[in-house]
């Protein structure tokens with residue numbers, strides 16, 4: 001994680017701001033450390049470069065879904081040439097110009113293939129979140145880009161206020177125990193006048 005991400009993050013429990021503790025860094029990249037919420041005193045670890053901002057308890061259904069996908073992504077983490085065409089099909093009627101200079105959330109980012117494309121389309125900042133170990137692949141695939149941040153987090157307990165011009169989610173919401181709750185949660189993080197695109 002890089003320090004710039006801090007300005008977007010809040011505690012998912014109380015919306016308090018975090019104090020960053022750095023235990024180990026590689027240049028601007030914070031590899032090990034913690035995010036400490038001042039108001040409620042929750043502490044979330046940063047391990048292997050990824051902030052892990054997960055609620056204490058996750059229900060069974062969510063665990064099973066993210067575990068299954070996490071297995072898949074950590075074993076099949078290559079990116080394919082066909083990803084761009086496929087992504088644009090799923091995002092239609094949005095086009096690459098709708099990403100330009102935008103602050104973007106990729107909700108349920110898997111191995112980060114669309115976070116990477118969003119950056120290539122000119123997004124100012126991209127945040128990819130995923131509940132599962134897929135974040136390890138997403139981090140590997142995007143670490144070279146200063147404006148892409150990967151966070152292990154839950155769509156239903158997002159650690160942000162409303163910083164996003166564009167929120168999208170591809171192939172995720174229909175797997176949640178309550179797709180409606182997932183959609184409502186995502187909408188709450190879109191800036192007034194911003195856009196949301198959900199493919200199911």
Ligand SMILES: C[S@@+](CC[C@H](N)C(=O)[O-])C[C@H]1O[C@@H](n2cnc3c(N)ncnc32)[C@H](O)[C@@H]1O
Pocket residue numbers: 062065066067069070073107108109110111112113114129130131132134153154155156169170171172175176
């Ligand atoms: C079919 S994959 C799609 C991944 C990515 N959007 C793509 O198209 O490459 C679904 C992803 O949703 C993630 N996921 C499932 N439940 C989630 C939740 N509650 N919060 C965040 N991510 C979740 C899974 O871990 C998995 O990586």
Ligand SMILES: [Zn+2]
Pocket residue numbers: 011012013014015016037038039040041042
């Ligand atoms: Zn808090």
